[in-house]
Amino acid sequence: MSSTSNSPTGSNRVRIVVATSVMLTFISYWRAAAVILNDLGSSAFYAGGIAEQAIGKSAPWFVLGVMLFAFAVRAVYVESCSMFVRGGVYRVVKEALGGTLAKLSVSALMFDYILTGPVSGVSAGQYIAGLINDTISIADARGWVPAALHRMFHGTPQVGVNATAVVFAVAVTLYFWWENIKGIEESSEKALWVMQVTTVMVVMLLGWSLFTLLKVGGHLPPFPTLANIHYSNEALGFWKHSKLPHMFGILGLIIGFGHSVLAMSGEESLAQVYRELAHPKLKNLKRTAIVIGVYSFVFTGLVSLLAVMLIPDDVRVKVYSDNLIAGLAMYMVGPQVVRLIFRAFVVVVGFLILSGAVNTAIVGSNGVLNRVSEDGVLADWFRRPHKRYGTTYRIINLIVGLQLFTIIVSWGNIYTLGEAYAFGVVWSFVFKTISMLVLRYRYKGVRNWKVPPNLHLFGVEIPIGLASVGMVLLSTAIVNLFTKSVATVSGLIFSIVFFAIFTFSERVNRRKHADSAAHMKEQFQLQQAESVERETVGIRANNVLVPIRDYNTLNHLKWVLDRTDTREQDVVVMSARISQFGTAAYGLTTEQVFSEYEQTLFTRAVSVAESFGKKISLLVVPARDPWSAIAQTAHNLESSAVVAGPSSKMTTAEQAFNLGSAWEAIPEPKRQFLLQITHPEGIVDTFRIGPHTPTMKNEDVVLLHSLWLKVTREPGLENIHHHDILTEALTRFEKDYGASAREEIVKELRLHADVGPMPIRRIADQVPTVQTPTVQPEPTRFDGPSSPKE
Amino acid sequence: MSLSVLLIKILEYMFVAGWVGSAVVLVLTGVEDVGTLLDKDENSH
Numbered sequence: 001m002s003s004t005s006n007s008p009t010g011s012n013r014v015r016i017v018v019a020t021s022v023m024l025t026f027i028s029y030w031r032a033a034a035v036i037l038n039d040l041g042s043s044a045f046y047a048g049g050i051a052e053q054a055i056g057k058s059a060p061w062f063v064l065g066v067m068l069f070a071f072a073v074r075a076v077y078v079e080s081c082s083m084f085v086r087g088g089v090y091r092v093v094k095e096a097l098g099g100t101l102a103k104l105s106v107s108a109l110m111f112d113y114i115l116t117g118p119v120s121g122v123s124a125g126q127y128i129a130g131l132i133n134d135t136i137s138i139a140d141a142r143g144w145v146p147a148a149l150h151r152m153f154h155g156t157p158q159v160g161v162n163a164t165a166v167v168f169a170v171a172v173t174l175y176f177w178w179e180n181i182k183g184i185e186e187s188s189e190k191a192l193w194v195m196q197v198t199t200v201m202v203v204m205l206l207g208w209s210l211f212t213l214l215k216v217g218g219h220l221p222p223f224p225t226l227a228n229i230h231y232s233n234e235a236l237g238f239w240k241h242s243k244l245p246h247m248f249g250i251l252g253l254i255i256g257f258g259h260s261v262l263a264m265s266g267e268e269s270l271a272q273v274y275r276e277l278a279h280p281k282l283k284n285l286k287r288t289a290i291v292i293g294v295y296s297f298v299f300t301g302l303v304s305l306l307a308v309m310l311i312p313d314d315v316r317v318k319v320y321s322d323n324l325i326a327g328l329a330m331y332m333v334g335p336q337v338v339r340l341i342f343r344a345f346v347v348v349v350g351f352l353i354l355s356g357a358v359n360t361a362i363v364g365s366n367g368v369l370n371r372v373s374e375d376g377v378l379a380d381w382f383r384r385p386h387k388r389y390g391t392t393y394r395i396i397n398l399i400v401g402l403q404l405f406t407i408i409v410s411w412g413n414i415y416t417l418g419e420a421y422a423f424g425v426v427w428s429f430v431f432k433t434i435s436m437l438v439l440r441y442r443y444k445g446v447r448n449w450k451v452p453p454n455l456h457l458f459g460v461e462i463p464i465g466l467a468s469v470g471m472v473l474l475s476t477a478i479v480n481l482f483t484k485s486v487a488t489v490s491g492l493i494f495s496i497v498f499f500a501i502f503t504f505s506e507r508v509n510r511r512k513h514a515d516s517a518a519h520m521k522e523q524f525q526l527q528q529a530e531s532v533e534r535e536t537v538g539i540r541a542n543n544v545l546v547p548i549r550d551y552n553t554l555n556h557l558k559w560v561l562d563r564t565d566t567r568e569q570d571v572v573v574m575s576a577r578i579s580q581f582g583t584a585a586y587g588l589t590t591e592q593v594f595s596e597y598e599q600t601l602f603t604r605a606v607s608v609a610e611s612f613g614k615k616i617s618l619l620v621v622p623a624r625d626p627w628s629a630i631a632q633t634a635h636n637l638e639s640s641a642v643v644a645g646p647s648s649k650m651t652t653a654e655q656a657f658n659l660g661s662a663w664e665a666i667p668e669p670k671r672q673f674l675l676q677i678t679h680p681e682g683i684v685d686t687f688r689i690g691p692h693t694p695t696m697k698n699e700d701v702v703l704l705h706s707l708w709l710k711v712t713r714e715p716g717l718e719n720i721h722h723h724d725i726l727t728e729a730l731t732r733f734e735k736d737y738g739a740s741a742r743e744e745i746v747k748e749l750r751l752h753a754d755v756g757p758m759p760i761r762r763i764a765d766q767v768p769t770v771q772t773p774t775v776q777p778e779p780t781r782f783d784g785p786s787s788p789k790e
Numbered sequence: 791m792s793l794s795v796l797l798i799k800i801l802e803y804m805f806v807a808g809w810v811g812s813a814v815v816l817v818l819t820g821v822e823d824v825g826t827l828l829d830k831d832e833n834s835h
Contacts, residue, residue, distance in 0.1 A: 072812040075819050244794060250802040257805075286826045452818040465818070468811020475805040 026278040031188035033291035034195040035273050039116065040266030040296050041198060042357040045350050046123040047263035048304030049321040050418035054259035056230035057313070058222045060305040062260035065224075067293075067301040070264040072469045074289040075451045076433050077267060079466070081274040081285055082448040083439065089268060089432050090372065096435035096442060099377075103502040105431035106372055107495035110365060112265065112424025114494075117361035117403040118410065119417040121172045124354035125165030126322040126414055127347045133158045134330065135340065161322070162412030169358075169407045176359045177400040180366065182649055183391040188276075194352050201349045202299050204342065205328065209306040212333045218309035226252045234415070235259060237485035251479070257472075258480040262422040263300050267429070272364075282448050303328065322414045325350070365399040366392060372502065379505040380512075383597060388648050390549050419484050423491030426477045433470040437463060532621055532636045539617050541638035543570035546616075547630050551604040556645040556678040561612040572637060573605045574619040576629035631662035631689070634673050641674040642689075652677040656687035663689050 027035075051059035080092050089109050094102035139145055140156045149157050212218075222228035226249045235255070239245050245255060270289060277284045303325060311320055311327045320327025329343040370392055373383050386393040410417045436451075440463045451465040481488050529536045544564060546557050560571055575598055602618055609616040623629030634642050647655050656675050663670070672690030679685075696704075708722050737745055 471808030
């Protein structure tokens with residue numbers, strides 16, 4: 001048994017079981033698609049406008065072309081996921097091309113991720129500022145704006161669009177910075193809800209646009225020929241004064257394609273949600289890819305096309321290039337006030353999806369840097385947890401600092417931001433596709449699906465499909481280097497700086513890790529296990545599970561050790577290594593799961609156990625979220641109690657609710673256990689997780705007894721028991737609840753809920769979960785010593 | 791200039807050939823996608 005004492009091998013080292021399979025709560029392909037579309041779909045709000053500013057009125061054809069090509073790029077991701085469960089850029093490039101190029105590819109990906117925040121925040125701000133200005137203009141046209149305001153603004157009052165966008169983007173970024181510092185939980189539920197609202201808007205937008213087209217007519221944009229491509233001053237970058245772009249027809253197409261490629265940003269998320277997808281994974285991944293492909297083609301592609309067809313040329317680029325969908329709403333047929341209301345709806349949806357993308361950018365960047373850090377290419381200093389919230393605040397500060405810097409430097413210029421953004425998008429795709437090509441020849445493991453078509457000549461496979469996608473991406477990325485000067489300069493500086501940080505950190509870490517590995521070998525013996533089982537950990541059933549996260553708060557472990565005879569009952573100390581959306585793209589080795597931080601954490605836990613002279617078993621579990629990890633580990637280890645410390649972010653009742661929700665997700669058969677949350681002042685809140693006999697109030701017991709007395713007086717019912725009364729009452733309740741008395745019952749229960757001591761139920765009502773967790777508090781708080789045993 | 795022209799020509803060929811191949815990818819995966827969507831063995835919740 002693993003303990004602070006000798007291990008079975010006779011060594012004095014402490015054995016730690018390190019589970020290498022992440023404990024995940026699996027999601028359907030609809031939810032996975034919603035998570036990806038929150039990022040991918042947000043580009044519909046700005047991609048069309050940016051493309052038209054660069055290459056003119058034929059831009060929608062390029063956006064549609066990019067959205068079609070995105071289907072082929074998705075095929076590359078499906079193949080990579082069929083090889084590696086965590087098939088993100090870093091893992092694939094490292095496998096194919098080695099660590100140096102992997103670091104470069106992650107640098108490009110980081111550029112993409114970090115710019116997602118500013119571009120989305122600024123775009124949302126542009127939509128809001130546009131709505132404010134247009135509303136004031138309409139009000140002014142009707143004489144509703146006071147003359148004093150007119151004089152003050154020397155005309156119709158208007159807000160500065162770019163300044164407003166900057167203020168909004170900074171505010172949203174700071175909001176999500178704080179949320180991430182506190183450690184918000186991601187939810188596919190929220191993503192699904194945002195996409196449902198967005199879908200309502202898209203359906204209304206398309207339906208109304210088509211009706212408008214039928215009513216007033218419209219012309220398709222000019223086809224993408226060299227004669228129809230009109231480059232803006234910034235669209236040719238380093239080739240501004242060169243004849244080359246005007247000499248070649250197809251080069252013009254590549255330039256146009258390159259200026260529209262940001263429309264498919266967000267594809268990387270496909271690899272990152274793959275781990276979370278429910279069985280059958282590959283088929284569900286393909287379904288997810290189809291859903292996001294069709295959705296983004298219709299949303300981003302068709303909306304860009306309709307905007308050019310319906311919004312007059314003289315205002316489209318001049319007024320609405322930064323808020324194209326808002327412009328589309330204003331040029332539908334119908335009363336002005338209805339169009340303005342619809343535009344407000346567009347702005348609300350834009351706010352939801354673009355703000356979500358700001359958060360995705362922080363979460364995604366944090367995830368990538370965390371994993372890279374685990375791989376030893378970023379100094380451990382970055383991963384030190386926040387003292388209060390336990391989050392990797394230094395990484396979050398770095399990301400948000402860079403984002404705020406970008407927002408202010410760009411001063412709300414969405415065109416510049418979008419152009420720079422495309423650099424990261426296209427180069428991360430290039431690295432990925434080239435690596436997949438290399439892996440066709442180098443990777444000998446299981447590959448369940450391949451991008452078609454593939455020719456076989458003399459026993460050699462020629463991956464025509466994969467190579468084709470790679471050629472389009474590479475040619476576009478190279479041309480972009482010349483035509484997007486801002487992107488090239490900023491992208492290269494950013495990538496080189498990050499690459500240098502990674503390389504320097506890796507060298508420092510290698511030396512440092514050699515020392516700490518030697519120290520760890522002296523102190524700990526790591527035992528790798530695919531999954532967490534009682535036998536693997538070497539403990540008995542009815543043990544006590546103690547989750548720990550912060551080495552400064554181990555009071556609950558002391559509380560357990562003070563009250564438990566470890567000869568009779570095992571104590572298992574676990575640390576959940578959290579892997580979020582956007583962070584599951586990399587393979588987890590024992591060293592990654594058990595990093596320097598875990599080493600410090602367990603060293604403290606062991607010294608606490610030693611101070612009590614008691615044994616503990618140690619366990620590290622990678623997980624998607626801490627509640628699932630605790631619930632599944634308690635279930636697998638047949639624990640009778642989980643003892644945790646209080647959270648700085650939620651009440652104990654909310655902690656219990658979250659654990660109960662995670663418990664509900666575990667498939668049957670499953671066992672109940674006790675959750676005890678110990679407060680520093682000695683108070684312990686106890687909850688039962690899972691269905692259990694409720695604790696009855698005294699007046700209910702009295703009522704039951706008086707009913708029993710009455711019933712037993714009836715002839716032939718002398719032998720009736722108390723539980724028979726309860727059975728009859730519950731059967732009648734079930735019947736009434738399913739019939740006309742339901743509303744009355746609910747009304748009465750609400751009265752009870754308002755006065756009764758049932759905080760969990762109220763919290764349960766506020767938390768959007770499909771299933772109601774079966775957690776209920778014990779009626780009393782134990783103010784004195786209490787055994788963690790059930 | 792001639793080297794630039796040559797390199798641009800190479801990029802153009804890559805782009806065109808890539809698009810032709812990608813179109814084939816789209817058709818083949820599109821056919822497969824229809825089959826995947828019609829397959830009713832999983833719930834969608």
